[in-house]
Amino acid sequence: MKTPGNQIRTRPIFFMAPFALVMSALIFSHCAEPDDSRELTALQEKALEFTAPLPEDAFEDGMERCEERIELGKMLFFEPRLSKSGLISCNPCHNMSTFGVDQLPVSVGHMWQKGPRNAPTVLNAALHNSQFWDGREPDVESQAIMPILDELEMAATEEHVLAVLGSMPEYVDRFQRAFPDEEEPMVYENVGVAIGAFERILLTHNSPFDNFLLGDADALSDKEKQGLQVFMDVGCQSCHGGTALGGGAFAVFETPAERESGESDLGRFDITGNELHRHSFKVPSLLNIVQTYPYLHDGSVWCLSETVDIVARDMLNEELTEEENAQIVAFLHTLTGEIPAYALEKPVLPASTPETPRPRFD
Amino acid sequence: MKTPGNQIRTRPIFFMAPFALVMSALIFSHCAEPDDSRELTALQEKALEFTAPLPEDAFEDGMERCEERIELGKMLFFEPRLSKSGLISCNPCHNMSTFGVDQLPVSVGHMWQKGPRNAPTVLNAALHNSQFWDGREPDVESQAIMPILDELEMAATEEHVLAVLGSMPEYVDRFQRAFPDEEEPMVYENVGVAIGAFERILLTHNSPFDNFLLGDADALSDKEKQGLQVFMDVGCQSCHGGTALGGGAFAVFETPAERESGESDLGRFDITGNELHRHSFKVPSLLNIVQTYPYLHDGSVWCLSETVDIVARDMLNEELTEEENAQIVAFLHTLTGEIPAYALEKPVLPASTPETPRPRFD
Numbered sequence: 081m082k083t084p085g086n087q088i089r090t091r092p093i094f095f096m097a098p099f100a101l102v103m104s105a106l107i108f109s110h111c112a113e114p115d116d117s118r119e120l121t122a123l124q125e126k127a128l129e130f131t132a133p134l135p136e137d138a139f140e141d142g143m144e145r146c147e148e149r150i151e152l153g154k155m156l157f158f159e160p161r162l163s164k165s166g167l168i169s170c171n172p173c174h175n176m177s178t179f180g181v182d183q184l185p186v187s188v189g190h191m192w193q194k195g196p197r198n199a200p201t202v203l204n205a206a207l208h209n210s211q212f213w214d215g216r217e218p219d220v221e222s223q224a225i226m227p228i229l230d231e232l233e234m235a236a237t238e239e240h241v242l243a244v245l246g247s248m249p250e251y252v253d254r255f256q257r258a259f260p261d262e263e264e265p266m267v268y269e270n271v272g273v274a275i276g277a278f279e280r281i282l283l284t285h286n287s288p289f290d291n292f293l294l295g296d297a298d299a300l301s302d303k304e305k306q307g308l309q310v311f312m313d314v315g316c317q318s319c320h321g322g323t324a325l326g327g328g329a330f331a332v333f334e335t336p337a338e339r340e341s342g343e344s345d346l347g348r349f350d351i352t353g354n355e356l357h358r359h360s361f362k363v364p365s366l367l368n369i370v371q372t373y374p375y376l377h378d379g380s381v382w383c384l385s386e387t388v389d390i391v392a393r394d395m396l397n398e399e400l401t402e403e404e405n406a407q408i409v410a411f412l413h414t415l416t417g418e419i420p421a422y423a424l425e426k427p428v429l430p431a432s433t434p435e436t437p438r439p440r441f442d
Numbered sequence: 443m444k445t446p447g448n449q450i451r452t453r454p455i456f457f458m459a460p461f462a463l464v465m466s467a468l469i470f471s472h473c474a475e476p477d478d479s480r481e482l483t484a485l486q487e488k489a490l491e492f493t494a495p496l497p498e499d500a501f502e503d504g505m506e507r508c509e510e511r512i513e514l515g516k517m518l519f520f521e522p523r524l525s526k527s528g529l530i531s532c533n534p535c536h537n538m539s540t541f542g543v544d545q546l547p548v549s550v551g552h553m554w555q556k557g558p559r560n561a562p563t564v565l566n567a568a569l570h571n572s573q574f575w576d577g578r579e580p581d582v583e584s585q586a587i588m589p590i591l592d593e594l595e596m597a598a599t600e601e602h603v604l605a606v607l608g609s610m611p612e613y614v615d616r617f618q619r620a621f622p623d624e625e626e627p628m629v630y631e632n633v634g635v636a637i638g639a640f641e642r643i644l645l646t647h648n649s650p651f652d653n654f655l656l657g658d659a660d661a662l663s664d665k666e667k668q669g670l671q672v673f674m675d676v677g678c679q680s681c682h683g684g685t686a687l688g689g690g691a692f693a694v695f696e697t698p699a700e701r702e703s704g705e706s707d708l709g710r711f712d713i714t715g716n717e718l719h720r721h722s723f724k725v726p727s728l729l730n731i732v733q734t735y736p737y738l739h740d741g742s743v744w745c746l747s748e749t750v751d752i753v754a755r756d757m758l759n760e761e762l763t764e765e766e767n768a769q770i771v772a773f774l775h776t777l778t779g780e781i782p783a784y785a786l787e788k789p790v791l792p793a794s795t796p797e798t799p800r801p802r803f804d
Contacts, residue, residue, distance in 0.1 A: 158539050167550055172529065177520050177788045184801055188529055192554035194803075371793045383796065419790055426539045426786040431733045434745065439546055 121297045123305055130317040131325055133293040134417070138206035138280040146277060149258040153278030155251075155427045156271055161244045163234035165190055166439030170227070170275070174202040176423050179371035179416075180282070185379030189227075190235035191441070196345065198379030203419065204367045206280040208327030213377045214348040215330060215362045221276030225268060238268040240437055245271075247435035284368055284417025292414070300414055307411025314398045316391075316408075325366035325415065332360045336390060337380035345377060367415050385409050483659045485667055492679040493687055495655040496779070500568035500642040508639065511620040515640030517613075517789045518633055523606045525596035527552055528801030532589070532637070536564040538785050541733035542644070547741030551589075552597035553803070559707065560741030565781065566729045568642040570689030575739045576710045577692060577724045583638030587630060600630040602799055607633075609797035646730055646779025654776070662776055669773025676760045678753075678770075681725040687777065688727035695723055698752060699742035707739060729777050747771050 120128070139145045156162065160169040173187040174180045180201035182188075187199045197213050202220075205211065211223035227233040228241060245251040245266060252266065258274055259265035289308075291299035300308065311317065322328045330348055338344040348357035361377050374380065375387040388408050392398040400408070482490070501507045518524065522531040535549040536542045542563035544550075549561045559575050564582075567573065573585035589595040590603060607613040607628060614628065620636055621627035651670075653661035662670065673679065684690045692710055700706040710719035723739050736742065737749040750770050754760040762770070 160537070160540075160544075165550070166546055167534065167544065172534065175522070177791045178522075182522075182529065183794065184528055188527070188803075373794065382800070421787075424788040424790070425783075426788060428541075428781055428786070429539045432545065432735065438744070441550075 120295065123308065124292060124295070124297060126312060127293060127308060130312070130321040131293065132323050133290050134204070134207075134283045134285055134323060136283075138204075138283060143280075145280075146258065148254070149274050149277040150281060151427075152251075152254045152258040153274035153276065154423070155254070155429060156275050157278055158427055159429060161429075161432070161436065161439075162228050162236055162241050162271075163190065164236045164240065164440050168234050170202070170224070173199045173227070173233070176419060179203055179284075179368045179419065180205075181372045183371075183373060185374050187233070189233035190231065193232045195230075195232050197377050198374065200364060201368065201372045202279055203282050203284050204324050204365055205327070206276070206282065207322070207324040208362070208365065209322075210327075210362060213361045214351050216348075216351045219276065220279040221272045223272075224275035224279065225272035228271070241268060241271060242266060243435075243437050247433050247437070248430045249433075250430035278423075281420060282423055284419060287367070287417035288414035289411075290417060301410070303407060303410045304414050305411075307407035307409070310400075310404045310407050311411055314392055314400070314404075315396050319363040319395065320366050326363045327365045329363045330357070330360045331363055331395060332358070333377070333394065334359055335376045335378050335380050337378060347377070366412060368417060369412050370416055384412060388412075482657065485670065486654060486657070486659060488674060489655060489670060492674070492683040493655065494685050495652050496566070496569075496645045496647050496685060498645075500566075500645060505642075507642075508620065510616070511636050511639040512643060513789075514616045514620040515636035515638065516785070517616070517791060518637050519640055520789055521791060523791075523794065523798065523801075524590050524598055524603050524633075525552065526598045526602065526802050530596050532564070532586070535561045535589070535595070538781060541565055541646075541730045541781065542567075543734045545735060547736050549595070551595035552593065555594045557592075557594050559739050560736065562726060563730065563734045564641055565644050565646050566686050566727055567689070568638070568644065569684070569686040570724070570727065571684075572689075572724060575723045576713050578710075578713045581638065582641040583634045585634075586637035586641065587634035590633070603630060603633060604628060605797075605799050609795050609799070610792045611795075612792035640785075643782060644785055646781060649729070649779035650776035651773075652779060663772070665769060665772045666776050667773075669769035669771070672762075672766045672769050673773055676754055676762070676766075677758050681757065682728050686727040686729055688725045688729075691725045692719070692722045693725055693757060694721050695739070695756065696721055697738045697740050697742050699740060709739070728774060730779060731774050732778055746774060750774070 137145060157170045157174075160167050162169065168189060173182045173189075175182055180203040182199055185198060187195045189195060200213065205223075206220045209215075211217040211220060212226075217223040217226065228236050229238070245255070255265040255270065255274075259270055262270075288299045288304070317325075319329050319331055320326045332347075334344045344359055345361075346358060348360040348362075349355070351357075369375075370384060373384065374382045375384065376390075381387045381390065385405055388405055389400055392400050392405075499507060519532045519536075522529050524531065530551060535544045535551075537544055542565040544561055547560060549557045551557060562575065567585075568582045571577075573579040573582060574588075579585040579588065590598050591600070607617070617627040617632065617636075621632055624632075650661045650666070679687075681691050681693055682688045694709075696706045706721055707723075708720060710722040710724075711717070713719075731737075732746060735746065736744045737746065738752075743749045743752065747767055750767055751762055754762050754767075
């Protein structure tokens with residue numbers, strides 16, 4: 081199936097300059113301190129060269145962590161009335177019970193329409209350098225308000241959202257408390273600021289690998305350590321580095337299904353128009369990868385082991401042995417952390433009022 | 443609009459024999475003990491003639507309360523992979539954040555198909571004498587497994603459900619622990635038994651009216667007490683009695699929208715073929731009624747005050763004054779209880795395996 085053109089397209093093209101910046105930002109500003117009382121093994125030190133333990137939250141320097149805003153953001157995340165139909169909140173596509181994804185190839189939105197790409201997880205997303213597969217939004221705050229307006233997803237308008245929220249005294253009050261210094265707290269942008277604040281606490285701590293990085297050399301089994309070693313030997317960390325093990329660099333990539341069909345997603349090119357960005361996508365995070373199937377930007381591959389082979393071959397020109405593949409997969413299993421209990425606690429939503437816009441199914 | 447035929451159809455026809463049975467069963471076996479240390483007011487005593495405080499849970503005499511089964515039931519309630527599409531769990535239609543309903547006229551299921559009737563809340567549903575608007579299932583255990591198979595709702599088959607659950611070791615283990623005495627715990631019927639066990643703890647305690655019944659005469663304001671008095675004076679409790687203030691009797695009822703369109707739901711007649719059951723429906727519970735809009739079996743009325751007028755007129759032949767209506771509505775506001783915190787805590791669901799059936803969108 082490979083043509084020379086395809087080969088060029090499937091070679092890894094990195095945009096390392098921004099990536100390096102993110103990497104250092106992530107490692108040196110976000111990271112929790114490793115446990116100094118224990119001496120680190122060589123493998124731990126090697127791992128800490130390309131990643132770092134998860135920070136407590138993803139609020140950046142100068143950002144205020146406001147609990148009122150986080151709570152409002154959680155309500156909005158679970159609020160189906162933001163959608164035109166009154167049925168679709170953020171949660172169906174970013175299901176908190178299944179690690180922030182819907183485990184479908186592509187998501188289903190308003191009127192059962194399907195989106196063009198696999199929905200990435202909201203867990204640890206705030207650690208990424210940009211949002212969406214094509215990186216078109218810089219942060220979770222600006223990302224969060226886009227699917228609400230997307231005709232394929234929640235199909236609402238800004239006016240609808242503000243009419244819904246403004247119709248319920250509890251939301252009016254909560255916006256005032258979440259944005260106490262603002263004259264007009266209930267503006268559409270602040271819906272994103274609040275959901276973003278919620279997303280900034282959605283970090284999945286306590287994975288075996290996180291504990292390994294924090295100093296517990298026994299947190300990984302021998303096979304998992306071998307997997308980490310192979311992961312580094314073949315160079316996975318050149319893209320999957322940083323605290324989120326991804327979410328920083330962009331790379332040109334076609335999925336096997338795309339190559340077969342001859343119809344490949346243009347990726348970041350659609351945003352920038354830059355020829356170098358043709359078929360280029362943000363490298364996904366590997367955190368909780370075992371749970372966030374199916375894989376690749378079109379959600380076309382269900383098997384993690386198969387995905388590892390595809391990516392090693394297409395991005396790194398490496399043919400893994402069965403053993404190496406199994407070792408890497410074992411290592412990837414150590415990246416499953418804990419969904420924050422707070423995020424699993426569904427909020428109780430206020431009742432609509434006569435002023436609340438009714439669901440619409442057109 | 444009224445024709446003699448319509449008048450007959452909209453008169454309340456009660457099936458009081460089973461209702462009386464439920465009433466006494468509910469009052470004398472389920473009820474928590476009122477606080478004996480305080481003397482009850484006449485109004486409290488009058489109210490306790492037709493209802494009772496909520497019991498701790500809705501497990502009936504001889505039923506074992508098994509925590510493993512409840513926990514499994516909660517997982518299954520939130521499990522989208524039970525559906526054909528892998529997208530629809532019980533929760534979208536019975537959203538725990540919005541008092542166990544979707545707040546839509548009728549629910550949206552597989553491929554965005556719409557159901558024929560408004561989805562009732564799962565909260566306190568286990569206190570009802572039968573399930574569904576037409577009462578076709580006797581309990582929450584037998585009810586819970588029907589929407590999974592309904593082509594308009596979750597569109598699955600028993601085989602699909604068992605293949606999904608059997609593919610994940612965690613579910614296999616949990617079924618064994620939830621049904622320790624059964625040789626083959628993972629059978630389709632037990633999906634309902636587990637979800638039913640979860641539903642039997644979904645009682646909304648601590649409403650002002652519940653506290654009033656438990657002995658706190660000040661739990662209701664003067665206006666709310668007047669509302670309760672009007673409620674009893676016009677006879678609402680003749681149908682809306684029992685612990686759930688409904689869920690016992692059946693009554694013949696056509697909604698204004700049905701009368702206008704000339705197309706009325708046949709209700710219980712479709713199940714029994716009994717002419718007396720033509721257009722007859724289970725009387726809905728009034729608990730949390732302020733949150734469980736829109737109203738009536740077709741979800742055609744959004745306004746609670748309007749609903750009160752319609753039902754008083756059609757079922758009791760009473761024209762309420764504006765003041766009486768407002769008083770009853772004030773009383774209905776006292777029926778909002780607390781959603782159990784446990785039910786709001788979303789479970790973390792196990793990852794699919796290669797054996798798990800894939801989502802299907804046909």
